[in-house]
Amino acid sequence: MRAVDIIGRKRSGLELSAEEISFLIDGYSAGTVPDYQMAAWAMAVVFRGMTAAETAELTMAMARSGDQLDLSAITGIKVDKHSTGGVGDKTTLILGPLVASAGVPVAKMSGRGLGHTGGTIDKLESIRGFRTELTTGEFIKQVNELGLAVVGQSGDMAPADKKLYALRDVTATVESVPLIASSVMSKKIAAGADAIVLDVKAGGGAFMKTVEDAERLAQAMVAIGTETGRHTVAVISDMNQPLGYMIGNALEVAEAVETLRGSGPKDLEELCTTLAAHMVVLGGKAQSFEEARLLVQSKLQSGEALAKMSEFVAAQGGDPAMVNHTELLPKAPYQLEVKAARAGYITAIEAEELGLAAMHLGAGRPTKEAEIDHAVGIQLTCRLGDRVEQGDVIALLHARQDGAAESRVAEAVRDAFLIADAPASARPLVLSVVTKDGIERFG
Structure with a gap:
């Protein structure tokens, strides 16, 4: 050959x-x-x-190229979740405790961020003392006892994918649906999942700019899951504005806790309860999506999901007081106001531009070697469709300093808001759901 x-x-x-x-x-x-x-x-x-069979074989070949986590010692169906990335995406911080409180074990390996904000591991490290490294034995024991553990990626999972992605990045071959899908799914399969729920973003702040492209990617990943014996569901969600109001590591932890309290942003709660419900169905704790959604909503309302968050933080060495009192999380010394340049309706919020602005404040890594500032970030004060007057505060910068660099960031944030005389038509947050049986579209 x-x-x-x-x-x-x-x-x-x-x-x-x-x-x-x-x-x-x-x-x-x-x-x-x-x-x-x-x-x-x-x-x-x-x-x-590539055909579905070819893409599945590519996925498995890359998964086999390195370490594969054996989670068979964990009781129950292990359901993993993956997001294709977005600005203000703190869903794992909410989904872990929420799904675990509903009786589905969550054994999650997450990464660090390279780009506009930190990854899930960076966000969790905003909590004083939180350990993101556990031995395999500690990891499995904690999931069996608590129902939840989240650790940084360890070992050498899917090294062929890392090598191939680096090559694709410099040969103009990144934008291929089979190659993207196999890259994502090889890591999920190597991480030991029995079933997978995917949050595929579509819009200006996402890799896939259109709903059609996002659905094509989702179909390819669901087909891989089906071919490799993993039940897989993909939720297509809107990323034409940041998710929630907070962009930045400690800021997003605080917003996640507020959502677990039942007082978070409505869009963030809606997406998390949708994703959690699909995870609960795949985990065998509900027979239908409607039953599962009622279950996870009851866990939010009863305080069980928030209590699970505190237990989880304490189990991994973190200070649970920071969950009960989010004002103890790292705070930036300066809050700088960004004001609307004119009156009108917010018709567009360039999520990607806000993500880059947060990175320039220090919330993300422009290079792998850069250090994260957990305290800095951006706090939005309005959403798409809101009416604002000239001079209204549309965002707050949580900054380490107050200087020329921060003024340039404030200008970029202001430019990311498009204000017009008439409101734009809204579209739903959850746009469609892709399963092996087809696509269900909303709105």
Whole structure:
């Protein structure tokens, strides 16, 4: 078997066998298939695509290329969740305690952020003393006893995916649905999930800018899950404005806690209860989405989800007082007002621009080596459709300093709000749900 022949077959639009895909991935991991051949194959995939069976085999080959977490010692159906990323996305901080309080074990490995804000692990490290590294034994024991553990990615999971992604990044082959889908799903499968709920973002602040593209990606990932024996559901959600009001690590932890108290932003609560309900159904604790949604809503209203958050933080060495009293979380020394330049209705909020502004304040990492400032970020004071007057405060910068750099960030934040004379038509937060049976669209 030769790599050049496999490249030629894919260039001609032929379906590759499981053996051919494994040969490529194993060879690329070992260094016997060079970068230039792998880049040629990736470009052939961009133009010719892959079948569901090919994409599933690529996913499994990349999952097999490194460590795979065995969660069989954990009682119950392990349901993982993945988001394709978005501005203000703190859903894992809410979903973990919420789903665990409903009786579904959550054994989650999360990453650090590279870009506009920190990842879930960075956000949890806003809590004094919180340990994001546990041994496998500690991890499994905590999930069995508490129902919830969240740790940083350890070991060498799906190294072939990391190597291939780095190559795609410099060869204009990132934007291929089969390659994106297999990249995401290889890590989920290596992490030991029995079932997977995906939150696929669509809009200006997301990688997939249109609902149609987001649905295509969701269909590909659901097909991979089906082919590999993992029940998978994808929720398409709107990212034409940040999720909730807070952007930044400690700010997002505080907003997550408020949501677990039942007093968080309505959009954040709606998305989290939707995702949680799907996780509860896949975890076997409810027969229908409607039954599951009522269950998770009762856990919010009763305070059980918030109590689970406190237990979880304490179990991993964090200070639970920061959950009960979020004012103890890291605070930036300056709050700088951003004011509306004119009167009118908020018709667009450029989420991506706000994310970049938060990164410039120090909430994210422009490079892997950069350090996160847990205290800084952006607090929105209005949403799409709101009426504002000239001079109204539309956002607050939580900043480390008050200088020229912060003034430039404030200007960028102001420019991210489009204000018009008439309100724009609204669209729902949850746009559609993709399962192996098809797509259900809303609104």
